[in-house]
Amino acid sequence: MDASSTETFVAHRNLLFTVAYGMLGSAADAEDVLQETWLRWAGVDAERVADRRAYLVRITTRQALNRLRALKRRREAYVGQWLPEPVLTAPDVADDVELAESVSMAMLVVLERLAPTERAVFVLREVFDVGYGEIAAAVGKSPAAVRQIAHRARRHVAARRPLRAVSAAENRAAVESFRRALETGDPQELLDVLAPDVVLLSDGGGVKQAAPEPVVGADRLIAFYRGGLEGALTCEPATVNGGPALLVRLDGELDGVMAVRVEDGRVAGLYYVRNPAKLRHVAGGTPLALRSA
Known part of the structure; x- marks a missing residue:
């Protein structure tokens, strides 16, 4: 070469x-x-x-x-719920709204529901704006078939994706309140920052404790949190997959990565990855890009 x-x-x-x-x-x-x-x-x-x-x-x-x-x-x-492998990203990824949304934990969870070819077509067309002809050559379909697949994938994703983008200031305020509430363990502080219909998805990979199904509702989430995390808990704010997250440590050791989705100033979604095999890319920033250098 x-x-x-x-x-x-x-x-x-x-x-x-x-x-x-x-x-x-x-x-x-x-x-x-x-x-x-x-x-x-x-x-x-x-x-x-x-x-x-x-x-x-x-x-x-x-x-x-x-x-x-x-x-x-x-x-x-897979044992329990499967979540994407979180990657620590530089703050500038969060500044690129299009890129941040495309690699967010929430979006990747939605994309997991698509069939493989649907996912490939959606990612190439909607995220990277690749032409239908190029996509057809890549996935082994005709351009007409790719257009139909893209339409079907867009419809599926639109029905499940987060409703709106949240400002960086709104994210920071909600995540900081949530961090303090987690560290103090105060149930009322948690209720104040959690949306009533908050949803927690957790992934332990059969190695660490995690909820086998989504935990829905602030009260249920608090009960799960209090019963599942033992030890001195500390949380470090981070940018993961282009969005706000907490690196959760128990007795000083990294326990997991909790990506946070904020809506209307409150925490509406949590994606907690505890599977040790998925925590290798939170030690250093991962370069992501929608365009070439």
Whole structure:
């Protein structure tokens, strides 16, 4: 492989990782897909490729789609609720509203409900604005079929996605109030900051305690929290998947990552990942991008 081909891959790497992560919801699997993409790109005569970005996105999509089909079968046997692997992101990701929404825990949970090809088409079209012809080549469908799949996927996502974006100031205020309430354990403080119909999704992977089904309602959530977290609890604000989150520690050890969704100034959704296998990407910032460098 010549230097030009290497430079091309490096220039598009963050974009390709974000494509794979959006399709898979797993940073570890996205990295594996990038490695597979690199190996295939190394065998290509890049001088004969008219649009290198499109070609790399096509390779990445095909590899991610193959992996997603295999992951779907494994996730059906997953112990308890499955949540995406959280990634610690730089604050500037949160500043890019389009990018932050596309990789948010809430959006990735919604995308998990789509069939593999629907998810691939939605991510490429709605998130990265890839043309129908390019998507058709990537997923092995006709452009007409891709248009129908995109329409169906948009309808499914629109019915489940969060209603509106929340300002950074509103997020900070609600998350800070929630952090204080968690650390003090005061039930009234928690009731004050939680929406009455708040929903908690938790993922322990069969290794740590987690609710097997969504916990709905402030009272039920408080009861679950008080019965499931033992030890001296501290919370550190962080930006995870482009949105507000808390790194939760028990007796000084990282217990999990809790992504927070805020609506109308109160906490409306919590995504608590306790599975140790999914906490490897919260030690350092993960580069995500909707466009190439």
